[in-house]
Amino acid sequence: MTRILIPSGALGLGYDKEALERGIANAPDLIAIDGGSTDSGPSYLGRGVSKYARSSTKAEWKGLIEARERAGCPLVIGTAGTCGADSTVDWLLEITREILAELGLSARIATLYSQQDAEVLVDALETGKITPLPHAPEISAELLRSCTNIVALAGAEQINAALAGGADIVIAGRTTDTAIIAALPLARGDNAGAAWHAAKIGECGALCATNPQSGVIQIDIDQEGFTVTPLADGAFASPHTVSAHMLYENSDPFMLYEPGGHLDVTHTHYAQLDARSVRVTGSVWHPSDDYTVKLEGACVTGFQTIQIATIRDRRYVENVEAWCADILAKHGAKTCDRLGLLPDDFSVELRIMGISSTLGEIESRKVIPTEVGILAIITAPTQERANEIAKLLNPYLLHHPLTQEEEQPTFAFPFSPAEIDRGASYGFCLNHIRHLSDPMEAFRLEFHDA
Amino acid sequence: MPELGQIVQKVRSKNAGPFWLTIDIFCGDSAAFDRVVRGLGTDRVAALFRAETSDVKRFDIPSLNVVKFSLPRPAIQGTPEDRDMHGAGWAPLLAEIEIN
Numbered sequence: 001m002t003r004i005l006i007p008s009g010a011l012g013l014g015y016d017k018e019a020l021e022r023g024i025a026n027a028p029d030l031i032a033i034d035g036g037s038t039d040s041g042p043s044y045l046g047r048g049v050s051k052y053a054r055s056s057t058k059a060e061w062k063g064l065i066e067a068r069e070r071a072g073c074p075l076v077i078g079t080a081g082t083c084g085a086d087s088t089v090d091w092l093l094e095i096t097r098e099i100l101a102e103l104g105l106s107a108r109i110a111t112l113y114s115q116q117d118a119e120v121l122v123d124a125l126e127t128g129k130i131t132p133l134p135h136a137p138e139i140s141a142e143l144l145r146s147c148t149n150i151v152a153l154a155g156a157e158q159i160n161a162a163l164a165g166g167a168d169i170v171i172a173g174r175t176t177d178t179a180i181i182a183a184l185p186l187a188r189g190d191n192a193g194a195a196w197h198a199a200k201i202g203e204c205g206a207l208c209a210t211n212p213q214s215g216v217i218q219i220d221i222d223q224e225g226f227t228v229t230p231l232a233d234g235a236f237a238s239p240h241t242v243s244a245h246m247l248y249e250n251s252d253p254f255m256l257y258e259p260g261g262h263l264d265v266t267h268t269h270y271a272q273l274d275a276r277s278v279r280v281t282g283s284v285w286h287p288s289d290d291y292t293v294k295l296e297g298a299c300v301t302g303f304q305t306i307q308i309a310t311i312r313d314r315r316y317v318e319n320v321e322a323w324c325a326d327i328l329a330k331h332g333a334k335t336c337d338r339l340g341l342l343p344d345d346f347s348v349e350l351r352i353m354g355i356s357s358t359l360g361e362i363e364s365r366k367v368i369p370t371e372v373g374i375l376a377i378i379t380a381p382t383q384e385r386a387n388e389i390a391k392l393l394n395p396y397l398l399h400h401p402l403t404q405e406e407e408q409p410t411f412a413f414p415f416s417p418a419e420i421d422r423g424a425s426y427g428f429c430l431n432h433i434r435h436l437s438d439p440m441e442a443f444r445l446e447f448h449d450a
Numbered sequence: 451m452p453e454l455g456q457i458v459q460k461v462r463s464k465n466a467g468p469f470w471l472t473i474d475i476f477c478g479d480s481a482a483f484d485r486v487v488r489g490l491g492t493d494r495v496a497a498l499f500r501a502e503t504s505d506v507k508r509f510d511i512p513s514l515n516v517v518k519f520s521l522p523r524p525a526i527q528g529t530p531e532d533r534d535m536h537g538a539g540w541a542p543l544l545a546e547i548e549i550n
Contacts, residue, residue, distance in 0.1 A: 038465075038467060038468050038527070039464075039465055039535075039536060040535065040536075041527060041528040041535045042468070042527070042528040043528070133469075134522075135469055135470075135505075135522045136469070137526070240514065243513065243514060244476075244514050244516065247472075247474045247514075247516060247518055248464070249464050249465060249466050249467075249472065250466055250472065251466040251467075251470045251472050251507065251520035252507065252509075252520065253509055253511065253518060254509075296468075301529065301530065302530065304530070347530060349530070351533065357533065358533055358534055358539035359533065359534075359539055359540075359543055360533055361500075362498070362499060362500055362524075362543065363543070364498070364543060364546065365546055377530065379530045425528075425530060426528065427526065427528055427529050428468040428469075428526060428527060428528060431467075431468070431469050
């Protein structure tokens with residue numbers, strides 16, 4: 001049996017300290033926490049930075065390093081620093097060294113690097129070692145070279161290589177959310193279907209239980225199945241809360257594809273074990289012949305400048321869609337004329353906040369609100385050009401009349417200057433897998449005694 | 451006719467990675483589940499989101515009283531055309547669809 005303690009769904013979201021203490025008292029074999037996700041968009045991978053504040057990351061990581069010391073077991077973080085690029089692994093390594101020095105502790109740290117060299121990937125693409133997943137964008141050698149960062153999602157094998165090297169603390173770059181939990185039970189010969197299913201259930205912390213914000217859960221994986229136990233006061237797992245978690249952020253609630261195979265929970269059985277815990281059996285792991293890892297890449301898609309104006313005049317609010325369409329036509333023509341551009345050289349969008357800014361054309365319920373916000377988004381190949389195009393737009397947002405005859409109107413602006421440069425805008429440009437002859441082929445492992 | 455959101459417990463939409471969107475309808479009980487299974491065709495959901503019906507994956511899960519739809523994101527997450535980084539805004543639109 002292998003006992004994994006999971007403090008929360010992500011480092012930076014906070015965890016219940018009392019519940020964590022209970023978990024330490026239960027003598028876990030490993031403490032695992034996820035450090036990242038693509039859910040906040042491509043900018044973090046594009047820039048190779050963390051979404052969460054350094055101060056928050058350090059405070060929570062310090063608590064876990066202390067917990068590890070007392071529990072006497074390894075501590076593993078996957079997808080360090082939101083995106084798991086080499087830069088965020090090194091960022092967390094630096095934070096870890098600071099914490100160990102402050103606490104007067106020593107530890108053997110493993111860093112697992114998941115970043116991919118573009119030229120290696122170009123070779124892999126040309127030799128058929130990179131293949132698309134459904135609905136993947138077209139890729140080329142040129143696109144691979146244009147990515148600012150590309151990572152591969154490590155699985156259990158790479159985490160186990162770090163643990164086998166005697167690491168007390170593993171700081172992993174991009175991994176699958178589940179790999180850090182599944183690794184140790186797999187290495188110890190527990191049931192593979194149970195290990196991967198337990199990992200999927202546990203990767204978001206207590207989201208698989210009642211009181212989902214409480215964070216801390218404990219999972220025991222053995223030869224037949226696994227048991228999930230939330231540790232915070234007022235948190236309970238039921239067959240419903242646990243089985244429903246397979247739905248979460250998963251396009252197929254019965255299958256989960258991982259490096260080296262896939263998990264099938266079609267015939268899984270969930271049973272209430274006691275008031276707090278659920279026992280899960282019957283999950284099946286199907287190993288694949290081919291070892292593949294998913295790739296994630298981000299590239300710059302342009303530079304953006306935005307502006308925000310608000311409109312309170314009832315007549316303008318009622319006619320705001322026509323007003324926006326007229327502005328886009330006039331401003332587009334002026335931009336082409338003044339800057340010598342073609343319409344495809346830039347893009348301008350006016351999103352009407354209060355009417356359709358979330359859903360756009362598919363919005364089905366439109367009412368006339370008290371006021372609307374206009375969010376103008378200008379995208380161009382350089383920041384300077386995006387800013388210039390925004391400056392050409394400003395007079396329209398400020399004074400454009402609905403008809404030629406009326407007196408010049410003026411609208412509200414919250415900021416001066418009205419133009420806000422957003423910097424580079426990034427896009428996820430890979431939805432592909434890389435075929436490996438050895439799990440470590442695409443990853444690097446380093447050890448540091450700190 | 452009532453709206454979907456009035457007869458079920460919860461409708462939730464989330465990203466399933468940067469390229470897919472997934473929508474979970476938690477019906478609450480088997481009566482509401484049966485009503486959703488009968489009254490909400492995949493073609494209506496596809497039309498609402500302007501997707502191809504063949505691209506929409508559907509899962510009717512009686513053990514959870516859940517109906518789940520997954521479809522390719524209309525705009526890849528984070529592109530300039532994407533309005534909703536976390537895919538949160540799709541659930542309320544579906545919750546307002548009328549159901550028999």
